[in-house]
Amino acid sequence: MSFPWAKHYEPKAPLMRYLDEKLPLPRLVYNAIGGGYPVPRNLNYWWNFGVLAGFCLVLQIVTGVILAMHYAANAGVAFASVEHIMRDVNWGWLLRYAHANGASFFFAVIYLHIFRGFFYGSYKAPREMVWLLGVVIFLLLMATGFMGYVLPWGQMSFWGAKVITGLFGAIPLVGEPLQVWLLGGFAPDNAALNRFFSLHYLLPFVIAGVVILHIWALHIPGSSNPTGVEVKSESDTVPFHPYFTAKDGFGLGVFLLVYLAFVFFLPNYLGHPDNYIEANPMATPAHIVPEWYFWPFYAILRAFTADFILPAKLLGVLAMFASILVWFFLPWLDKSPVRSGHYRPLFRKFFWFGLIPAMAVLFYCGGAPAEEPYVMLSQIATAYYFLHFLVILPIVSMVERPEPLPFSITEAVLGSDKQAVLGENTTPAT
Amino acid sequence: MIRLIGILVGLGFTVAVLWAFGSGSAAVIGQGYFVEPTAEHEFHEEPKPLHLASDGPFGKWDLQQLQRGYQVYKEVCSACHSLKYVAFRDLAQLGYSEAEVKATAASWTVPGVDPNTGEATTRPGTPTDYFPSPFANDIAARAANNNAIPPDLSLMTKARHGGAAYVYSLLTGYQEQPAELLERFPDAKTGTGLYYNPYFPNLNLAMAPPLSDGQVTYADGTPATVDQMSKDVAAFLTWTAEPTLIKRKQTGWAVLGFVLFATILAWLAKQQVWAGVKPKRRED
Numbered sequence: 001m002s003f004p005w006a007k008h009y010e011p012k013a014p015l016m017r018y019l020d021e022k023l024p025l026p027r028l029v030y031n032a033i034g035g036g037y038p039v040p041r042n043l044n045y046w047w048n049f050g051v052l053a054g055f056c057l058v059l060q061i062v063t064g065v066i067l068a069m070h071y072a073a074n075a076g077v078a079f080a081s082v083e084h085i086m087r088d089v090n091w092g093w094l095l096r097y098a099h100a101n102g103a104s105f106f107f108a109v110i111y112l113h114i115f116r117g118f119f120y121g122s123y124k125a126p127r128e129m130v131w132l133l134g135v136v137i138f139l140l141l142m143a144t145g146f147m148g149y150v151l152p153w154g155q156m157s158f159w160g161a162k163v164i165t166g167l168f169g170a171i172p173l174v175g176e177p178l179q180v181w182l183l184g185g186f187a188p189d190n191a192a193l194n195r196f197f198s199l200h201y202l203l204p205f206v207i208a209g210v211v212i213l214h215i216w217a218l219h220i221p222g223s224s225n226p227t228g229v230e231v232k233s234e235s236d237t238v239p240f241h242p243y244f245t246a247k248d249g250f251g252l253g254v255f256l257l258v259y260l261a262f263v264f265f266l267p268n269y270l271g272h273p274d275n276y277i278e279a280n281p282m283a284t285p286a287h288i289v290p291e292w293y294f295w296p297f298y299a300i301l302r303a304f305t306a307d308f309i310l311p312a313k314l315l316g317v318l319a320m321f322a323s324i325l326v327w328f329f330l331p332w333l334d335k336s337p338v339r340s341g342h343y344r345p346l347f348r349k350f351f352w353f354g355l356i357p358a359m360a361v362l363f364y365c366g367g368a369p370a371e372e373p374y375v376m377l378s379q380i381a382t383a384y385y386f387l388h389f390l391v392i393l394p395i396v397s398m399v400e401r402p403e404p405l406p407f408s409i410t411e412a413v414l415g416s417d418k419q420a421v422l423g424e425n426t427t428p429a430t
Numbered sequence: 431m432i433r434l435i436g437i438l439v440g441l442g443f444t445v446a447v448l449w450a451f452g453s454g455s456a457a458v459i460g461q462g463y464f465v466e467p468t469a470e471h472e473f474h475e476e477p478k479p480l481h482l483a484s485d486g487p488f489g490k491w492d493l494q495q496l497q498r499g500y501q502v503y504k505e506v507c508s509a510c511h512s513l514k515y516v517a518f519r520d521l522a523q524l525g526y527s528e529a530e531v532k533a534t535a536a537s538w539t540v541p542g543v544d545p546n547t548g549e550a551t552t553r554p555g556t557p558t559d560y561f562p563s564p565f566a567n568d569i570a571a572r573a574a575n576n577n578a579i580p581p582d583l584s585l586m587t588k589a590r591h592g593g594a595a596y597v598y599s600l601l602t603g604y605q606e607q608p609a610e611l612l613e614r615f616p617d618a619k620t621g622t623g624l625y626y627n628p629y630f631p632n633l634n635l636a637m638a639p640p641l642s643d644g645q646v647t648y649a650d651g652t653p654a655t656v657d658q659m660s661k662d663v664a665a666f667l668t669w670t671a672e673p674t675l676i677k678r679k680q681t682g683w684a685v686l687g688f689v690l691f692a693t694i695l696a697w698l699a700k701q702q703v704w705a706g707v708k709p710k711r712r713e714d
Contacts (some may be wrong), residue, residue: 080515083515087515087673093678094681243707246696247700249696250696250700252696253693253696254693256689260689264679264683264686265487265679265682267678268588273588273591273593274589303450305454306453308445308446308449308450310446312450319443322439329432332433333436371465372464373464376451376454376455376458383444383451386439390436390439391436391440394437
């Protein structure tokens with residue numbers, strides 16, 4: 001894509017000219033994340049998380065590939081091979097902690113990226129495809145994260161695998177054969193561990209492929225921005241490089257400071273002590289909890305405690321999957337032509353005082369034992385969650401009266417836009 | 431159309447989950463409590479605070495204490511508990527010389543193979559050997575310990591909430607069962623062969639109080655009280671759980687320092703790059 005004023009790649013060095021004729025890879029990079037990609041000048045730091053997510057993916061692939069050189073995917077020795085990495089492999093402890101905490105920070109970054117999208121309406125036309133591909137990436141990420149957590153073959157690995165694959169057992173008729181087929185047995189064992197390792201190695205590369213599509217689709221309409229007003233003229237944009245390479249570079253530094261503080265000083269804070277006990281099919285942990293990044297969805301799963309037409313377990317499974325699948329329909333559920341939450345008074349109230357507290361409650365209750373009052377709290381929050389996306393958003397977008405939008409990004413940034421004054425551009429702000 | 435279906439699906443899930451909420455809250459109101467009080471709920475205690483030299487971002491190993499802890503493990507714990515992820519060679523990190531490591535390894539008996547007959551036998555340990563298991567297998571371990579397998583201690587301080595403080599609290603926490611507990615929960619009376627300890631999750635454990643004052647004689651003259659030995663062995667198990675702990679923290683400071691410097695540079699670079707573009711009027 002590009003706006004007409006996008007700079008063109010003009011290689012000067014003979015080698016680069018030669019390369020541009022034979023394989024225009026530098027041109028591709030220049031147009032994707034270089035001077036050839038005009039970006040709205042008013043992006044705030046919430047727009048940093050896409051780049052950070054890309055960084056996390058590379059980090060996870062690099063550390064993961066090296067870890068795989070030392071790890072043994074066999075139920076008999078998997079746990080011991082992880083300890084071998086921690087004790088005997090040179091800097092193995094650093095690789096493993098970087099990878100384990102890298103997963104957590106990947107999810108943290110992705111959640112912030114997604115919620116940026118929720119607030120600023122990034123899912124709306126013309127960026128529906130960017131959003132859809134993003135949800136696909138998130139689903140792949142969840143699958144990868146889940147299977148990765150099984151690999152150390154600790155107690156939570158084993159019992160987490162048992163609970164999650166047990167979800168498929170709730171499907172009527174085919175559920176139990178499906179579960180046995182997925183696991184390669186009646187319970188997680190060597191067959192399951194091996195295929196999880198294989199898929200855990202495969203999926204990140206699938207994610208990388210979808211990320212390329214995600215960025216490709218983004219470059220057709222160009223990046224959204226905090227006002228939600230589309231780019232109108234050259235004064236609305238700056239080239240990605242050097243402006244956003246510099247800004248994202250600083251954001252990356254801040255991210256690394258927090259991430260590395262965890263890696264070096266609190267490496268097990270986000271994990272569960274039980275995963276330092278080797279998997280034992282004969283001893284069930286007191287409380288089976290997934291990793292923190294699955295807590296909200298785990299709370300939704302466990303909120304359905306009573307049969308209602310369908311069995312409670314099936315309802316829980318359906319609701320858990322639906323809670324993410326509903327994001328696929330967001331572009332068509334929220335019909336408000338205004339993107340940014342800044343100009344949507346009613347939407348903003350439901351976002352800050354409805355969705356965010358509900359997610360916080362679900363997050364907390366998902367990590368808590370399956371006891372009252374946590375179950376009741378997560379039931380209320382689950383009800384709000386579904387109401388928010390499926391009922392409140394469509395209705396709000398019909399009845400809300402948005403606040404006046406700035407004429408252009410330039411006006412939002414500088415206070416005036418001489419094009420607006422001159423009436424050069426009469427396209428109404430969307 | 432999509433919104434109509436969406437609203438119906440949304441209401442469906444909402445009604446179903448509120449139905450569950452209704453039956454759940456009715457049950458709670460009927461019972462008059464959220465969670466049925468149990469002895470474990472009411473009498474379990476969080477670990478006592480324990481401060482070790484290795485704690486905190488600037489922690490260092492107290493090698494004297496680790497050596498004392500190793501002595502306690504060797505003379506007391508190792509009768510029942512294995513330490514299978516630790517090798518004798520690792521003990522060099524506790525400040526022992528090569529000769530001392532060889533000598534202490536040789537003081538352990540490890541499984542071996544008779545070079546002439548090929549039959550299973552035993553031999554003195556060498557630095558490359560790992561700490562041997564006190565039992566031939568889990569069945570033997572159960573048989574000798576009132577049907578409870580003594581867990582491997584290598585990772586104990588990472589495998590329990592509270593870590594080293596948990597180990598310390600458990601070892602010093604044996605006591606008589608409180609009268610109040612027996613009064614309120616007569617069924618929770620500690621069974622035969624079990625010992626009451628409020629720091630253990632279900633309050634009763636199969637391990638008899640393992641330590642008594644003066645049980646070991648420390649070479650450095652430290653009085654071997656139960657409290658001291660418990661601290662020392664908790665410190666030792668902190669090391670066994672993660673021998674690279676201190677190296678990790680020291681590396682961390684160097685890395686964070688470097689990244690902080692790089693981040694400051696990145697900030698300055700960003701300021702310079704953006705200086706030509708008029709600053710934002712409002713914060714979005």
